[in-house]
Amino acid sequence: MIKIRTHILRASSVIGLMLFLLGCASYNDRILPYYKNVSAGNYKEAETQLDKNSLIQKPRNKLLYLMEKGRVCHLNAEYENSNKYFNEADSLLEQGLTSTADEAVGVLLNPMEQRYKGEDFEKFMIHYYKALNYLYLHNTEDAIVEARRITLQAQEQGDKFNNKDKRYSNDAFSLMLQGMLYESNNDVNNAFISYRNAAEIYLKNPDKTYYGTRIPLGLQEDVIRTASLNGFTSEADQFENTFGIKYEPKKPAEGGELIFFWENGLAPVKTQVDLFFSLIRNSDGDLFFTDAAGGLLIPFNYNGDRNRVNTKSVESMRVAFPKYTAQTPYYSGAVITNNQQQIPLEKAEDINELAFKTLQQRTLNEMSKILSRLAVKKIAEYAVRSAAKDNNGKTNSLIEGLGYGLQLYSLLSEKADTRNWQTLPSYISYARIPLQKGENQITITLKNARGTDETKTIKINGNGRLQFYNYSTLR
Template sequence: MLGKMEGALVEARRINHKLKTLVVNYGGKYTYHADAFAEYLTGLLYEAGDQYNSAFVSLRNAANIYAEQIKLYAFPTPPDLMDRTLRMARVLGFRQEFDDLSRVFNVKMNWKDAAPDRSRGELVVIHYNGFAPYKIEESIEIAFKDGWAYVTAAQAQTEDEKKMKQAREMARAISADEQFKVAFPKFVPSPTVIARARLTVSSETQQVASLSTHKTQDIETIAVRNLEDRIAAIRTKAIARAAIRYALQKAVERELLKEAKSELAREIIRKSLQAAATAAEQADVRSWRTLPREINLGFAALAPGIYTLSVDYTDAGDTLITREVIRGVEIRAGRKTFIPLRSSM
């Protein structure tokens, strides 16, 4: 278990390092430049490993990001987060930080009551819900004069300078109104009926607790907003590349037509080159299809023991969609037990 926890912490640190690199490289101009859920999960892992100072820093960062990044996190701050952050401040004896956070986030918690109960363990439910959006291709027809303007503005370069020179020469001979195709990526949502998981926790003799998961990460919104932030640059490069490719195609067409012996041969050449150009112009529609649409978390403090979890997956109106039962869940005093759930309806 310790090895798995350390491995999870390594991956969480990698996420934060990647995001910090993006900020350095792009100056924080993109909406998605900090990840509240990554900080939240990192804080939970640090707490599970008794690294309380690091846990406090990550949890506080998560709270600030949820509050600041409302375009990405357009849902209430997870109810557990601020309580947990204050409890970490209490463990560390950070009274000033405790008072400041209580005031800023309007959380009412008594300093004496904030000390965690180490005689109990904690169930942490991570609910991966739905599937992330997927990319499709959208294409437009653009006049050559407009497309070539992108080449000039972007000062487009190519590894083959000879081809670039040929494209520039051919551009002068192409009618300004000739049309060519440009393709761009677009995200399409993957709707899901399930909104949350409601869990009942039972011992051998009785029900001892119930909990619901709450949204902590909206991968769909992050993916869509991130593409929106970058689409202008993507379009500029795509149009410039397509314009260059079109000019090169016309240059090849001109040379082949010189050798054609009949109008039929010339028509076949034109159609073949048009088909090849259409096939070559494709948007990058790669995406990580196995990611969930959203990630929800739920928590329960429990006495040490072995439990059975009854999981009800419900829609936004709390109508039951499906159910599963998980048996043999062990809770240990002062420790966390992480249980992953996956729903895809």
């Protein structure tokens, strides 16, 4: 019996060590060659690395694979292929990625083994890239369909939360984009509605900011301009008073306008932080988790008989929780010049801020799920170890060894979900650039980390219409 027990303990230790070594590597660590090539602008090699990476090829990571594949194809100007993957990602989301079996995986193993369901802001970004792809393919009709789907996405998000809930349930940038898409199709009425809806999201906050982004002056002018174009004089006056600006209509440029998006830096990386909790019972008999400092009290969501739970069996639990780590962009600023006229860029979407704040908003709920999952493991482990002793006080070495194995597994298998769509930019800025008829040479002057300027020139043919261009500096 002693030999059996020794073998079980050794096997448990080996398995535990393997789990620990696997657990040390985050999602980012295991797919780093892909991200390095994206950052360096080697998009073809990045696509090769993505296709041969065994982790992202797993069925549970299919949504991530499709989003990354769509993104790298877009960066490589393969717009049809890009939308093929984004459409498949959309289809997955519409079908739903939650099931009883998938939830059970999260309880018995860890959330990294569940299907990746996407962050809320990532779902909006799919529409952004799909719309651009359609525009670059001169498919305005499908770009407008994508604009309408932004509203459906917003409604779906809103249904998840109470209207009074201040959590992220809409996206001001997506509504701005929606207005721009309608405007490109000469639908000024729907453009006004979209711009107004975007502005109202900012105006709900006293400082007129939304997740790290102050309401752009360009959006304020777009609301007033489209209100005037629709003949909504009272609405135009009202928004002038609300914004505190006097809008002066400008003569439309002969060559139309270019909406220029600058996608700078890379989204934050998810890492893992370890916290330690114990289970306590209050005077009413209710069970709560408390951290080492005693500053947190989180209810225990348990379907079994709480009165039979021994709190001593759930002590010193290590909780692996996801944490975002920001990546400092290489470029700190940019200036756009066209025909010797400088056009300022305004921040439109701060993905860094969205990532940090939305994770923070769901922290207690997520932590409750993780702690409850770990406690169930602990209770099972304690039950096995208790069963190892019979009424005469003798120990069954085999059962005791299984108990120790469960203990080691519970400790070392715990792993945070460190997955996210990491080739999204850190933030997106934009500018409306008036164009002359014919060829326009637009210069982008970038301020790099060494404090020196780098310039890039793009050529745009002014055709009298509203056009779009997105430029990425993903490092």
